Amino acid sequence: MIRFLLLDLDDTVLDFHKSEQLAIEKTLQEFGMEPTEAVCALYSRINREHWERLERKEITRPQVLVGRFAVLMETLQVEGDAAACSRRYMENLAQETHFLPGAYEALETLSKHYQLYAVSNGNLRVQEGRLAKANISQFFREIFISEALGVDKPDPRFFRLVFDRIPDFDPTEAMIVGDSLTSDILGGINAGIATCWINPKHKPHPAEIRPDYQLEALSQLAALLQN
Numbered sequence: 001m002i003r004f005l006l007l008d009l010d011d012t013v014l015d016f017h018k019s020e021q022l023a024i025e026k027t028l029q030e031f032g033m034e035p036t037e038a039v040c041a042l043y044s045r046i047n048r049e050h051w052e053r054l055e056r057k058e059i060t061r062p063q064v065l066v067g068r069f070a071v072l073m074e075t076l077q078v079e080g081d082a083a084a085c086s087r088r089y090m091e092n093l094a095q096e097t098h099f100l101p102g103a104y105e106a107l108e109t110l111s112k113h114y115q116l117y118a119v120s121n122g123n124l125r126v127q128e129g130r131l132a133k134a135n136i137s138q139f140f141r142e143i144f145i146s147e148a149l150g151v152d153k154p155d156p157r158f159f160r161l162v163f164d165r166i167p168d169f170d171p172t173e174a175m176i177v178g179d180s181l182t183s184d185i186l187g188g189i190n191a192g193i194a195t196c197w198i199n200p201k202h203k204p205h206p207a208e209i210r211p212d213y214q215l216e217a218l219s220q221l222a223a224l225l226q227n
């Protein structure tokens with residue numbers, strides 16, 4: 001029986017896509033770049049590539065945060081301070097908190113029956129700002145942000161640090177729930193706990209990363225766990 005739920009935050013509980021979109025539009029405008037659909041799509045691609053490189057340990061977190069803006073500016077041939085742009089983006093992002101449909105209610109329900117722990121690869125200040133604004137900290141026994149832990153999902157050390165902090169933890173009674181195959185699901189598999197992939201668009205998964213369960217949204221989790 002599952003007792004411990006490790007929940008990813010971005011695009012599992014919070015609508016990161018929407019927050020990112022609004023924060024990036026604001027930031028680009030502030031740095032003299034017109035946030036057209038094409039420019040925002042370009043940023044998204046560059047950003048994703050940077051996070052994937054971090055997951056493969058090719059670059060560090062600070063290199064992700066600044067590098068994505070440096071590459072964007074270079075690609076758009078815009079002069080600017082990528083580090084300042086990154087700092088401003090973080091400030092803007094911390095102000096944006098939007099829930100995925102039904103996610104707040106899901107946390108409310110789940111927290112009555114399970115021990116909830118947040119496990120996020122985010123930036124500490126940004127995530128703390130957004131959690132405070134979202135007013136959901138009370139649903140979690142503890143919130144684990146990778147920047148504070150010094151290691152990111154899917155690194156087994158991230159999971160070991162989390163497990164060590166949970167009283168009476170038993171991996172056979174734990175499940176990670178998240179939207180990322182490469183950080184949440186792969187990390188959970190390697191850490192020996194059950195995995196549930198939030199997959200709203202019914203994307204296929206590669207043979208080597210096989211989640212135990214799949215849901216379209218967190219709002220379906222309570223029903224899954226009851227069965």
Ligand SMILES: [Mg+2]
Binds near residue numbers: 008011178179180
């Ligand atoms: Mg996520």
